[in-house]
Amino acid sequence: MSEFFQTLQADFIKCFITKDRWKLIWDGLGSTLQITLFACLMGIAIGLVVAVIRSTYDKNGKEMRNGAAKALLSVVNWICNVYLTVIRGTPVVVQLMIMYYIVFASSRNSVMIAVVAFGINSGAYVAEIFRSGIMSIDQGQFEAGRSLGFGYISTMLYIVFPQAFKSVLPTLANEFIVLLKETSVAGYVAIQDLTKGGDIIRGATYETFMPLLTVAAIYLILVIFFTRLVSILERRLRNSER
Amino acid sequence: MNDNVIIRTENLCKYYGEKIHALEMVNAEIKKGEVVVVIGPSGSGKSTFLRSLNLLETATSGKVYFEGVDITDPKVNINIHRQKMGMVFQQFNLFPHMTVLKNLTLAPMKLKGMKAEKAEELALRMLDKVGLKDRANAYPSQLSGGQKQRVAIVRALCMNPEVMLFDEPTSALDPEMVGEVLQVMKDLAKEGMTMVVVTHEMGFAKEVADRVIFMAEGAIIEEGTPDEIFSNPGDERTQGFLKSVLNV
Ligand SMILES: Nc1ncnc2c1ncn2[C@@H]1O[C@H](COP(=O)(O)OP(=O)(O)OP(=O)(O)O)[C@@H](O)[C@H]1O
């Protein structure tokens, strides 16, 4: 038994202490969190805009008077649909590589590229989550806002969004936990994220067990942590409505 | 045009597709300080009429004048005019994510730029009038139906409207709560508020209305004082309707 622990200790030293290899994990974790956080914010921003356009079209498109506003809304809605179809119909790794090798071929700021790629990707999923949230809010809420004199946007902002957000929060949180794990393909475009960090150690030490399980454990801890965080937040939000 | 007329509709029509004529050439006038009760069988277009007055429903054709302005004109900023037309819904439509107080202060603060303290002071004073001052910090889900509807009325009143529109405000309430809401409306009428009320409460119509409008099949069939309509209805559809609602 003690022999086992001795090998374990030796492996540990080889994988993480020698040549300060722990830094690969640490820096990789930093990149992973950075990419996830900013892609998440970007996804929310894109998702919100697309969701508003799509639900506006769904609710009012057919009733609107013909004219410039209706034409514009139709076109923008069509663009949103194309975006959703393309993004959800292709693998995120391919999107990432297209960003890296084609769109931003001249830039070597690979973390920024990953943020943009994952942000655009998650925006498509977030948009549909937000849209379902907006559509789930009773039309009467909207009418109450409008009847007080709030415009379309203000009604959305003060009345519909807060309720929609609350109702989609669990789904939304889940989407970001998925995103956190999805960023593990960032290594495809020379980004040293958490996964890549572990993989570099594996290549350098010929150890598989230690680096890969460490990486897996870190993802797991992160996911459990964020899941907890969300359930606390959810409980808070629920309490504020009784 | 008469200065006293606050709302006037002109040949108002609302069609859903080809077949459903929810409103058919409705011409109506609401005068300042007047309480107008709209009655009629289900599907006769009462809600559509009421909701057309503040453009929650956009008419297929025809015009709505509010304080002399044609608000059906697309160039008009309807939001400004809606601030002066309070509306109360059958389903209350309070904002569930806000306390009663927030429900009441949101519009005055955001739309009229009222300071928080002033808006709260106003809200509390209005709440007090309907006997709900102590529920200011409650959430709508903690209130009874009757309380919710009283709050909804106060929410509209906090914008200091020129006219109040009610769409069956007591129809979603348990019978024992109807009275408290009608009482608030009666008080409001007494204070001189201009009101358009769609309701099945014939007692309220008789007692409070200055004028009763009877609608059927999307049109105004007849209108007159409660006395004229209830004691001496001219049209046989009015007679049939009154018979059916007064005898149950
Ligand atoms: N969105 C809609 N689409 C199609 N038809 C509609 C729509 N809204 C209302 N209608 C129709 O228009 C007519 C008038 O409806 P309205 O709701 O104004 O009647 P009402 O007098 O308020 O009835 P109730 O007493 O049941 O509330 C009805 O025949 C109704 O079915």
Ligand SMILES: [Mg+2]
């Ligand atoms: Mg109705």
